[in-house]
Amino acid sequence: MAIDTSMKVLVVDDFATMRRIVKGVLKQLGFSNIVEAEDGTTALDALKMEKVGLIVSDWNMPKMTGLDLLKAVRSDESLKETPFIMVTAEGQKENVIEAVKAGVNNYIVKPFTPETFSEKLEKVFG
Amino acid sequence: MSERIEQIGERLEGIALEVVTLEAGDIPALGNLMNALEALGADAEGLDDPRFLQVAGAVKGYLEKLILADATDLEPLEEGVTALQAFQRDLANGETPQPDVSGVLQKLGKAGTGPQTGAEDAGAETSASEQDAAESSEEPVEPLPSAADLSEEDRQILQDFVGESKENLEAIEVHLVNLEQEPEDLETVNSIFRPFHTIKGVSGFLNLKDVNKLSHSAENLLDKARNGDLKVGEGIIDLVLESVDTLKRMIDEVQEGLDENGLLTSTVDIAPLVRKIDMVSEEQEKWGDSRVGEILLRKGAITREDLDGGLERQKIQPGRKLGEILLEEKKTESKEVISALRDQRRYSKGHVDLQVKVDTVKLDNMVDLTGELVIAQSMLRQNPYITGSNDQKLYHNLGQLNQITSGLQRIAMSMRMVPIKSTFQKMVRLVRDLAKNSGKEVALEMSGEDTEIDRNVVDELYEPMVHMIRNAVDHGLESPDEREAAGKHRRGTVLLRAFHRGGNIVIEIEDDGRGLNREAILEKAISRGLIPEDHKLTDVEICNLIFHPGFSTAEKITDISGRGVGMDVVKKAIEKLRGRVEINTRPGRGSAFVINLPLTLAIIEGMLVRVGKQRYIIPALAILESFRPSREQYSTVEGKGELIQTRGSLVPLVRLHTIFGVESDFEQPWEGLVVAVEHEDRKMCLLLDELLGKEEVVIKSLGGGLRNIKGIAGGAILGDGRVGLILDMSGIFDVAQGNGRPSH
Numbered sequence: 001m002a003i004d005t006s007m008k009v010l011v012v013d014d015f016a017t018m019r020r021i022v023k024g025v026l027k028q029l030g031f032s033n034i035v036e037a038e039d040g041t042t043a044l045d046a047l048k049m050e051k052v053g054l055i056v057s058d059w060n061m062p063k064m065t066g067l068d069l070l071k072a073v074r075s076d077e078s079l080k081e082t083p084f085i086m087v088t089a090e091g092q093k094e095n096v097i098e099a100v101k102a103g104v105n106n107y108i109v110k111p112f113t114p115e116t117f118s119e120k121l122e123k124v125f126g
Numbered sequence: 127m128s129e130r131i132e133q134i135g136e137r138l139e140g141i142a143l144e145v146v147t148l149e150a151g152d153i154p155a156l157g158n159l160m161n162a163l164e165a166l167g168a169d170a171e172g173l174d175d176p177r178f179l180q181v182a183g184a185v186k187g188y189l190e191k192l193i194l195a196d197a198t199d200l201e202p203l204e205e206g207v208t209a210l211q212a213f214q215r216d217l218a219n220g221e222t223p224q225p226d227v228s229g230v231l232q233k234l235g236k237a238g239t240g241p242q243t244g245a246e247d248a249g250a251e252t253s254a255s256e257q258d259a260a261e262s263s264e265e266p267v268e269p270l271p272s273a274a275d276l277s278e279e280d281r282q283i284l285q286d287f288v289g290e291s292k293e294n295l296e297a298i299e300v301h302l303v304n305l306e307q308e309p310e311d312l313e314t315v316n317s318i319f320r321p322f323h324t325i326k327g328v329s330g331f332l333n334l335k336d337v338n339k340l341s342h343s344a345e346n347l348l349d350k351a352r353n354g355d356l357k358v359g360e361g362i363i364d365l366v367l368e369s370v371d372t373l374k375r376m377i378d379e380v381q382e383g384l385d386e387n388g389l390l391t392s393t394v395d396i397a398p399l400v401r402k403i404d405m406v407s408e409e410q411e412k413w414g415d416s417r418v419g420e421i422l423l424r425k426g427a428i429t430r431e432d433l434d435g436g437l438e439r440q441k442i443q444p445g446r447k448l449g450e451i452l453l454e455e456k457k458t459e460s461k462e463v464i465s466a467l468r469d470q471r472r473y474s475k476g477h478v479d480l481q482v483k484v485d486t487v488k489l490d491n492m493v494d495l496t497g498e499l500v501i502a503q504s505m506l507r508q509n510p511y512i513t514g515s516n517d518q519k520l521y522h523n524l525g526q527l528n529q530i531t532s533g534l535q536r537i538a539m540s541m542r543m544v545p546i547k548s549t550f551q552k553m554v555r556l557v558r559d560l561a562k563n564s565g566k567e568v569a570l571e572m573s574g575e576d577t578e579i580d581r582n583v584v585d586e587l588y589e590p591m592v593h594m595i596r597n598a599v600d601h602g603l604e605s606p607d608e609r610e611a612a613g614k615h616r617r618g619t620v621l622l623r624a625f626h627r628g629g630n631i632v633i634e635i636e637d638d639g640r641g642l643n644r645e646a647i648l649e650k651a652i653s654r655g656l657i658p659e660d661h662k663l664t665d666v667e668i669c670n671l672i673f674h675p676g677f678s679t680a681e682k683i684t685d686i687s688g689r690g691v692g693m694d695v696v697k698k699a700i701e702k703l704r705g706r707v708e709i710n711t712r713p714g715r716g717s718a719f720v721i722n723l724p725l726t727l728a729i730i731e732g733m734l735v736r737v738g739k740q741r742y743i744i745p746a747l748a749i750l751e752s753f754r755p756s757r758e759q760y761s762t763v764e765g766k767g768e769l770i771q772t773r774g775s776l777v778p779l780v781r782l783h784t785i786f787g788v789e790s791d792f793e794q795p796w797e798g799l800v801v802a803v804e805h806e807d808r809k810m811c812l813l814l815d816e817l818l819g820k821e822e823v824v825i826k827s828l829g830g831g832l833r834n835i836k837g838i839a840g841g842a843i844l845g846d847g848r849v850g851l852i853l854d855m856s857g858i859f860d861v862a863q864g865n866g867r868p869s870h
Contacts, residue, residue, distance in 0.1 A: 015327075089345075103157055
């Protein structure tokens with residue numbers, strides 16, 4: 001896998017356990033530079049502070065949903081090229097379509113394995 | 127038109143180009159295509175030929191499948207776009223398009239209909255990952271049957287999950303309370319949905335199968351509510367509550383497993399609850415928005431022919447209800463029709479009455495104005511010109527005006543009314559928790575939840591009701607063993623009832639427990655010095671002692687009640703609402719607390735009295751009796767002022783005319799009248815000139831500088847159009863005892 005694992009990854013989820021799980025998966029894949037945010041607004045703040053190579057965000061969050069975050073990222077000139085992976089739950093097909101229309105790079109359905117995640121990453125960066 | 131067709135052509139060309147270079151699983155490219163197709167659909171909106179949109183829609187549908195990895199074959203997509211292009215060319219050339227769209231439609235529609243087929247065909251590529259994802263819920267990422275097998279990292283994650291989930295579940299309860307009050311509030315539904323959703327997601331990773339399953343079911347249910355497919359009612363709220371409780375228990379078990387290095391699986395059987403939740407979700411789909419006829423048909427109450435026949439007749443006689451027609455033709459029984467109508471109402475979302483949110487200040491103003499309208503109308507009727515007139519038409523018109531105004535007043539009053547249901551429902555939870563904490567078995571029964579009550583009263587009623595329910599469960603009901611020994615059912619019952627009686631709303635809180643112990647109350651009251659030892663009291667008076675400040679009969683202080691606030695707080699709260707609380711009790715059989723409340727706070731029932739030229743209204747609630755004292759009943763005591771002896775006790779005499787600085791007809795108490803009033807266990811006799819009668823008046827607040835006058839609660843416009851002042855008992859007591867003077 002020819003992905004630069006030194007890049008900074010931003011994990012956005014309101015549930016700390018979930019962030020931990022995603023971080024765990026990312027670490028298994030070799031990523032070590034991981035930052036967290038607990039909702040869309042804090043994520044945006046973090047994005048403005050530092051350069052991030054990949055955003056992994058949950059869909060369902062209070063204050064600012066993953067979709068709104070995606071839209072905000074895509075409409076920001078300095079951020080809009082940032083790869084964005086949306087995490088959704090099973091059975092939320094209309095969410096997936098919405099996210100795809102808003103320009104998500106890929107999506108992944110909970111629960112997922114490191115292997116699935118790695119495949120998605122390859123699609124995004126391949 | 128041709129311009130539009132050209133634009134469509136251009137757009138199609140762009141789409142075709144993208145399709146050629148498209149790779150399955152290229153999500154961003156698929157997203158671009160999706161947006162382009164939507165724009166195309168908007169462009170083609172006005173085209174005469176519906177087939178174009180039909181094909182475009184099918185292409186879009188197929189694209190969705192590609193995105194969701196339900197299909198991977200790009201060929202149908204290409205064919206669809208080609209067909210659209212051919213279509214557009216025909217239109218551009220002014221020809222009537224004759225394409226055979228059925229083949230393309232079939233291909234687009236069929237390919238990958240089953241989510242499995244596409245995925246299996248594709249093998250690797252996009253679908254494989256999706257398959258993985260779907261399967262991993264069945265096949266654990268890392269099997270975690272026992273905490274003993276856990277890595278330190280996993281243990282940490284689980285520990286976090288337990289803590290975080292519990293926090294989230296507790297947050298749900300708070301939101302549920304809000305939801306009960308505002309079932310339509312989507313933001314609240316969403317806040318309840320979200321934690322379930324998250325717990326479901328994380329438990330999937332952690333392989334906590336039962337937690338996952340239950341949270342999934344609850345999530346589904348709430349998702350339907352969120353999308354408006356399901357009407358939030360008490361049934362749903364109860365189910366969600368039950369889910370919260372069950373999940374909590376299961377998560378506690380996970381914690382136990384972690385602590386003891388034991389099994390993480392739950393012993394709770396969630397199957398019945400999951401079934402119940404799923405049933406409610408489906409039930410809705412089954413009946414939602416169905417016509418009565420269809421419901422009857424599905425229930426087997428009528429045949430298809432009956433229905434068709436009925437519908438035919440309905441066409442001839444529009445405006446008649448199908449149910450009526452069917453009944454008339456004896457096709458079915460009224461019982462069936464009624465139950466079908468009920469189902470329809472219960473499950474349909476389209477039949478919710480439209481509502482508008484109105485500022486309560488506006489509402490109060492309207493109630494005020496209608497009150498004035500009623501008064502203006504009665505002044506009109508009493509006008510000597512009108513009473514002296516013989517004009518029949520005038521009387522007829524006045525009668526009509528009367529009807530309209532009273533109708534208006536009724537509606538204005540009812541607008542402030544809300545069912546007491548939401549307050550009652552909150553008690554369900556309370557009783558359950560109380561029962562759990564006290565180790566008692568308690569059933570809560572309710573009736574009259576639909577009884578309507580003034581909105582302001584409902585809010586104020588919550589606290590005192592909570593307190594009384596606590597008392598009923600804590601002190602009223604015996605422990606199961608005690609009950610059994612007394613020959614009662616182990617499970618105690620608390621009855622919550624609301625109904626209208628006279629112009630009042632009555633709320634009863636009844637338990638079938640041990641009843642009030644008169645001897646114990648008496649003993650305690652004496653030991654606390656509340657009453658002298660040799661005092662003779664009636665049973666009612668003894669019971670009323672529990673409303674005395676600082677009185678509590680509970681022998682042991684539980685964490686639920688028996689702390690701080692006593693029944694005196696309840697009484698005060700109820701009196702603030704101008705209500706009354708009474709106790710009926712039978713030893714060994716239970717007690718009932720009966721709260722009597724006025725229908726609304728906007729109207730007060732009072733005694734209209736005259737002092738000199740002024741008229742005042744004494745709230746009926748405060749009045750004990752009225753009489754003309756004899757010379758012997760009157761006495762003066764050094765340091766205490768004037769007293770009237772009544773019913774064996776000396777009560778201070780208060781001259782209303784001196785308090786308000788007006789001239790009175792009489793100077794001696796035995797010439798005038800006194801009204802004995804009571805407020806917060808203090809009594810006094812008000813001296814006045816004349817009793818004019820009982821009256822219901824609309825309370826008006828006194829504006830500006832008059833607002834803070836002690837002893838006056840407000841004003842009211844009387845039947846003759848003049849103003850009467852409503853007395854405020856606590857203020858009068860203060861003034862009479864020299865704590866303040868009305869600023870006249």
